[in-house]
Amino acid sequence: MSDNTLHDEIAIEQQHVDRVYARLARLRADAAKAEADGYQLARVGTFGSLVERDAMVFHAARRRQAFDSEHEGLVFGRLDMHPSRIEPDEAAADPEAAGWDERPRYIGRLGVRTETAEPLLIDWRAPAAAAFYRATAAQPLGVIRRRMISSFGEKVTGLEDDLLDPSAAPEGMRVVGDGALLAALSRAKGTGMRDIVATIQHEQDLAIRSPASGVTMVEGGPGTGKTAVALHRAAYLLYSDRARFAGGGVLIVGPSPVFVEYIETVLPSLGEDTATLKSLGQLVPGYDATREETAAVRAVKGSTRMRRVLRRAAEDAPPGSPDGLRIRYRGEWLELTWRQGEEIRRRIGRGNRRNEIRAKAFGAVLDQLWEQMKAKQPRLEQARFDEELTEHEGFRDFLKAWWPLVRPVQVLGWLADPQRLRRYAEGTLSNEEQRTLVRALAPLREQGPSIDDVPLLDELQELLGDKPKPRVRRREAYTVGGVREVATSYERSRAASAAAPRENDYRDYAHVVVDEAQDVTPMQWRMIGRRGHAASWTVVGDPAQSAWIGSAGEVARARDEALGGRKRFPHQLTTNYRNSTEIFEVAAEVIRRVSPDLPLPKAVRTTGVAPVHRIVERAQLDDAVRDAVAALLGEVEGTVGVITPDARIRDRITARLSEWDTERLRVVTALAAKGMEYDAVVLVEPGLIDAGTDAGRRTLYVALSRATQRLTTIATRPWR
Numbered sequence: 279m280s281d282n283t284l285h286d287e288i289a290i291e292q293q294h295v296d297r298v299y300a301r302l303a304r305l306r307a308d309a310a311k312a313e314a315d316g317y318q319l320a321r322v323g324t325f326g327s328l329v330e331r332d333a334m335v336f337h338a339a340r341r342r343q344a345f346d347s348e349h350e351g352l353v354f355g356r357l358d359m360h361p362s363r364i365e366p367d368e369a370a371a372d373p374e375a376a377g378w379d380e381r382p383r384y385i386g387r388l389g390v391r392t393e394t395a396e397p398l399l400i401d402w403r404a405p406a407a408a409a410f411y412r413a414t415a416a417q418p419l420g421v422i423r424r425r426m427i428s429s430f431g432e433k434v435t436g437l438e439d440d441l442l443d444p445s446a447a448p449e450g451m452r453v454v455g456d457g458a459l460l461a462a463l464s465r466a467k468g469t470g471m472r473d474i475v476a477t478i479q480h481e482q483d484l485a486i487r488s489p490a491s492g493v494t495m496v497e498g499g500p501g502t503g504k505t506a507v508a509l510h511r512a513a514y515l516l517y518s519d520r521a522r523f524a525g526g527g528v529l530i531v532g533p534s535p536v537f538v539e540y541i542e543t544v545l546p547s548l549g550e551d552t553a554t555l556k557s558l559g560q561l562v563p564g565y566d567a568t569r570e571e572t573a574a575v576r577a578v579k580g581s582t583r584m585r586r587v588l589r590r591a592a593e594d595a596p597p598g599s600p601d602g603l604r605i606r607y608r609g610e611w612l613e614l615t616w617r618q619g620e621e622i623r624r625r626i627g628r629g630n631r632r633n634e635i636r637a638k639a640f641g642a643v644l645d646q647l648w649e650q651m652k653a654k655q656p657r658l659e660q661a662r663f664d665e666e667l668t669e670h671e672g673f674r675d676f677l678k679a680w681w682p683l684v685r686p687v688q689v690l691g692w693l694a695d696p697q698r699l700r701r702y703a704e705g706t707l708s709n710e711e712q713r714t715l716v717r718a719l720a721p722l723r724e725q726g727p728s729i730d731d732v733p734l735l736d737e738l739q740e741l742l743g744d745k746p747k748p749r750v751r752r753r754e755a756y757t758v759g760g761v762r763e764v765a766t767s768y769e770r771s772r773a774a775s776a777a778a779p780r781e782n783d784y785r786d787y788a789h790v791v792v793d794e795a796q797d798v799t800p801m802q803w804r805m806i807g808r809r810g811h812a813a814s815w816t817v818v819g820d821p822a823q824s825a826w827i828g829s830a831g832e833v834a835r836a837r838d839e840a841l842g843g844r845k846r847f848p849h850q851l852t853t854n855y856r857n858s859t860e861i862f863e864v865a866a867e868v869i870r871r872v873s874p875d876l877p878l879p880k881a882v883r884t885t886g887v888a889p890v891h892r893i894v895e896r897a898q899l900d901d902a903v904r905d906a907v908a909a910l911l912g913e914v915e916g917t918v919g920v921i922t923p924d925a926r927i928r929d930r931i932t933a934r935l936s937e938w939d940t941e942r943l944r945v946v947t948a949l950a951a952k953g954m955e956y957d958a959v960v961l962v963e964p965g966l967i968d969a970g971t972d973a974g975r976r977t978l979y980v981a982l983s984r985a986t987q988r989l990t991t992i993a994t995r996p997w998r
């Protein structure tokens with residue numbers, strides 16, 4: 279291929295790209311005008327015109343936003359199709375395909391048509407674009423040449439072709455470039471994940487476009503694009519059935535806030551803003567837990583056996599509950615013994631949500647006292663007795679202390695008391711597990727809940743219920759007649775979603791995506807399951823990366839319960855796009871010690887740079903980490919991640935690295951590194967992560983497979 283050929287072909291593509299941008303500018307101007315016209319309509323002032331205006335402004339603003347967010351790299355692909363091979367049903371099923379024959383199909387981030395409705399650009403999620411990702415030389419699907427177009431701003435900068443069906447290539451068809459995927463993979467990483475729309479691979483595309491119903495299960499080793507697939511699938515579902523998925527909402531659950539921050543930029547760049555991203559510590563409204571627990575603590579807090587412990591706690595008397603009641607009323611002594619009170623608690627409380635049945639419990643106490651009073655003063659009316667006693671201060675103080683409204687976090691705190699815990703956990707948790715739990719709950723009051731406390735709080739919320747709310751009539755949000763109303767429903771919904779996204783404890787998502795599913799504990803599955811009763815699901819994970827040391831059977835049961843009997847669509851991803859072969863070889867060595875026969879993904883990129891392994895004196899450890907960071911910040915353009923065995927070492931190292939105040943440098947624990955990716959990684963004390971256990975080795979496998987280009991390990995003892 280001569281430079282001239284490439285130059286000429288770029289010029290041809292530039293012409294088309296210019297046409298698309300020119301048309302887009304026109305459409306954008308139209309949308310902006312429609313938005314302005316919409317506001318004008320308000321002047322007319324009839325109800326009909328207000329509705330029309332709302333719709334007009336809403337759609338116009340959405341269109342304009344989409345045009346703006348998809349500007350960069352708008353056109354990224356071209357398919358030259360064999361005319362006779364365009365499937366008639368494809369054209370029927372897909373309006374975007376209609377009108378495509380011998381002319382090339384251009385694929386991009388949005389669908390764009392000319393004034394005469396001739397397609398200029400096909401949205402990557404449309405069926406007509408699927409061949410761009412799925413065609414291979416073995417199965418060209420009617421594609422003769424697939425071309426990837428790279429751009430900078432509106433300028434075409436490079437082309438990469440695959441000739442898939444040489445026998446069908448018309449005379450003069452030119453083929454240029456060598457490897458758009460590898461070029462994309464070798465670029466430095468920013469702090470956030472990027473979309474992969476231009477280079478989605480065949481097996482990934484099958485998972486992305488898997489049926490919208492049931493459960494799509496995606497498994498694959500490190501760096502195989504599971505997260506990328508899950509996010510692109512969310513964008514695909516929102517495109518293919520917007521009414522269903524945007525209306526019901528898509529919930530995406532990731533392991534940690536760092537991870538959520540890493541992936542949250544991907545969806546808007548795909549043009550979707552209707553997905554809710556939450557880490558496991560944020561799923562329950564009001565909590566934003568980031569504190570991690572050890573594997574041993576997770577095994578206890580995450581076990582479904584905690585349900586029984588929590589149920590017993592939720593039915594128990596609160597600390598400081600009065601021993602009994604003795605009050606004087608109309609000259610008589612009335613009494614409720616502790617035993618009688620507890621009998622009422624058992625009778626009324628069992629199987630009920632205690633915060634919702636306070637009135638019933640109070641009624642039962644009144645009845646008990648009335649029996650005594652009736653015997654003493656037979657002429658007194660019960661209604662009068664009830665009314666007067668309810669006003670009695672001593673009686674009211676007793677009720678408040680005996681059956682107070684309790685919050686989930688209070689009840690969880692009761693478990694930190696070893697005596698109480700023994701009562702609740704007798705026959706359910708071993709003595710050792712009880713000790714572990716008591717220790718792990720000690721910081722609850724001062725530091726707030728840990729990530730693994732949040733599902734327990736959710737469970738308790740379910741068991742305790744809420745204070746019954748008095749019925750209030752909803753006020754209308756705004757009036758049409760009389761009050762001059764200035765906001766459109768679009769503005770209102772935007773303001774509302776900015777202030778309170780799908781609160782309070784929104785539970786009916788249309789689709790739930792669970793990332794890093796291998797580490798979701800049974801109690802976490804229950805928490806996620808409550809939010810997806812009516813949903814279809816995408817579950818992605820890698821069992822080999824799991825740090826769970828509790829019962830595997832329990833996890834499977836809890837997961838199956840959350841997913842219900844929905845049909846499952848399994849997918850396997852087999853290529854590692856993240857690590858260089860040199861880096862993945864080190865990670866593979868570790869996981870083979872746990873599972874010698876595990877099929878591992880194949881890394882596609884070689885850098886020629888071997889990982890560096892250093893052993894240093896304990897006193898030199900922090901300085902060695904500092905030196906490695908300094909060197910790597912110079913060697914790579916993108917991010918450097920320092921991965922530590924635990925939070926204590928993380929905090930110490932963070933202090934040592936304070937001279938760098940840069941977005942490019944991150945210090946995280948091995949657990950928080952799940953799902954993350956850095957251009958260079960400094961792994962501190964790998965031996966402490968390994969800790970001689972299988973779960974430890976799996977976590978080490980995670981930590982070793984985070985880097986794209988450089989890996990340096992620093993240890994005080996040999997670990998390989």
Ligand SMILES: Nc1ncnc2c1ncn2[C@@H]1O[C@H](COP(=O)(O)OP(=O)(O)OP(=O)(O)O)[C@@H](O)[C@H]1O
Pocket residue numbers: 459462463471472473474477478479482498499500501502503504505506507820823855856952953954955983
């Ligand atoms: N088809 C692709 N084209 C370009 N880059 C890709 C492609 N697939 C994946 N990648 C890149 O590979 C890296 C790994 O992807 P991702 O984080 O989704 O993998 P993962 O399977 O979730 O990994 P892990 O299990 O280790 O967390 C990302 O940088 C992603 O952008």
